[in-house]
Amino acid sequence: MxxxxxxxxxxxxxxxxxxxxxxxxxxxxxxxxxxxxxxxxxxxxxxxxxxxxxxxxxxxxxxxxxxxxxxxxxxxxxxxxxxxxxxxxxxxxxxxxxxxxxxxxxxxxxxxxxxxxxxxxxxxxxxxxxxxxxxAEPLPPQRVQPKRRNVDILVAGHLREEKDSLRAAIAVRDLPLDSRLRVIQLGGAHSEEWAEAAREEMHRNPRYRWLGDQPRWRVRQWMGRARAMVISSRMEGGANVVSEACVAGLPIVASDIAGNRGLLGEDYAGYYPVGSSAALRECLLRIERDEVWWRRLREQVTARAPLFxxxxxxxxxxxxxxxxxxx
The missing domain is CATH 3.40.50.2000 (Glycogen Phosphorylase B;)
Incomplete structure (x- = not known):
């Protein structure tokens, strides 16, 4: 050769x-x-x-x-x-x-x-x-962050139909007043219709922020701050952002599709039925309020990290x- x-x-x-x-x-x-x-x-x-x-x-x-x-x-x-x-x-x-x-x-x-x-x-x-x-590469060491006002849930990826991109935003509408959940969405819009939908969601939903397309270093910075990540895709071929989250030890709440199970494992505890805002809402509230469950998800993604x-x-x-x- x-x-x-x-x-x-x-x-x-x-x-x-x-x-x-x-x-x-x-x-x-x-x-x-x-x-x-x-x-x-x-x-x-x-x-x-x-x-x-x-x-x-x-x-x-x-x-x-x-x-x-x-x-x-x-x-x-x-x-x-x-x-x-x-x-x-x-x-x-x-x-x-x-x-x-x-x-x-x-x-x-x-x-x-x-x-x-x-x-x-x-x-x-x-x-x-x-x-x-x-x-994925590990995140750089994070400085100790002061306790934040918000419990941030990260969504990273282009806004498009396959990603069911606004599902997390919809899930945090009308939460109990004492909830500190907030969805931070990073990624460019696949079309002007998606961009307009994201802007309308921000207007009606104070718990949602769309920051648009961001460089990789900025996405990784948000991964170091977030409480969890949502992968809401309707179809997925093996998203690299799953690898990134696992290596970062960032718990994932994922739609129950083959593309997510094929990376996180069949026994992962953080799945919800694809397209279900109500089920995702319950998972996110549990991320905020159930420390034991959150730690279980973190342990599971960390255990997958050597694959990536x-x-x-x-x-x-x-x-x-x-x-x-x-x-």
């Missing part, structure tokens, strides 16, 4: 984007380059280079379908590994099956980002599937890459 492998990494998210696909691509490039891999990041519109890479690593079966087909046509003998996203598996697999399955068929291997993914794919793809858990170490993610990636480059 060559000492220096060339990897073409395709992501549908443009440079400078804070979308999950771009974050994953940038993190993987940073994990692989110190090992001697030459990683070049491409968007789907890029024309294949005039030099064959040793491997193509593509994120998103539907959005990158045309690119996957083009790279395979130009370099049919080059191994191609496809990373499946939540919208691939839980939306486009059903709304755009021809493109999604064609991408999966062209791939030599599939990567999923959580442990329950196989149950949601056709059985024929099981032998191709490998799991890589996205990693950068060295574990790097090793999993390298094992898959070298298996197919060496084949």
């Amino acid at each position: 060559k000492q220096r492998l060339d990897i073409a990494l395709i992501t549908p998210a443009a440079p400078g984007s804070r979308a999950g696909n771009r974050t994953t691509a940038s993190r993987w490039a940073a994990l692989l380059r110190p090992l001697g891999y030459r990683v070049t990041i491409h968007v789907p519109e890029d024309v294949p280079t005039d030099r064959a890479p040793d491997l193509v690593l593509a994120l998103h079966a539907w959005r990158s379908h045309d690119a996957i087909r083009a790279w395979k046509q130009v370099y049919p003998d080059c191994p191609l590994i496809l990373v499946l996203t939540g919208t691939d598996v839980y939306r486009f697999q059903f709304s755009e099956p021809e493109k999604v399955y064609a991408s999966m068929d062209l791939a030599d291997a599939l990567i999923g980002l959580h442990d329950c993914l196989e149950e949601d794919l056709p059985e024929r793809y099981g032998p191709k599937l490998h799991v890589v858990h996205q990693s 170490r950068p060295e574990v993610e790097r090793r999993a990636l390298v094992d898959i890459i070298e298996r197919f480059v060496c084949a």
Whole structure:
């Protein structure tokens, strides 16, 4: 095998984007380059280079379908590994099956980002599937904070339908007057309609603040302050923010979907039925008032943290890459 492998990494998210696909691509490039891999990041519109890479690593079966087909046509003998996203598996697999399955068929291997993914794919793809858990760095040491007026619940992610983004805000409407719960939402709006919905919610709901798109350091700063995080998604391919929270020891209240169970485990105590404002409301009040339950959630996320170490993610990636480059 060559000492220096060339990897073409395709992501549908443009440079400078804070979308999950771009974050994953940038993190993987940073994990692989110190090992001697030459990683070049491409968007789907890029024309294949005039030099064959040793491997193509593509994120998103539907959005990158045309690119996957083009790279395979130009370099049919080059191994191609496809990373499946939540919208691939839980939306486009059903709304755009021809493109999604064609991408999966062209791939030599599939990567999923959580442990329950196989149950949601056709059985024929099981032998191709490998799991890589996205990693996170520990938070820097936090200065002792004075007792705060509010009990902050953090929601981090772009505002869009798949995330059920305003569910936590709805859940804290009309709480008892003695509750100190407040929802802090970080993330850009997927559309002007979502932005307007968030602004309207702030106007009517004094317990909700939407701070818009924020740099990663700012999100991590809020993670160090918050009492808990809500992951309210209707569909999820293995959110990196779950890894971040686990490594930070930040308790999570999560919708009971495969993408969350595949990271937090089937026995995690902090699930609520997806889309249920009433159930989420009860969980958040319990976060505020039940110290024993809050500590139990913190212990459970902390126990999951070793799965999300950068060295574990790097090793999993390298094992898959070298298996197919060496084949």
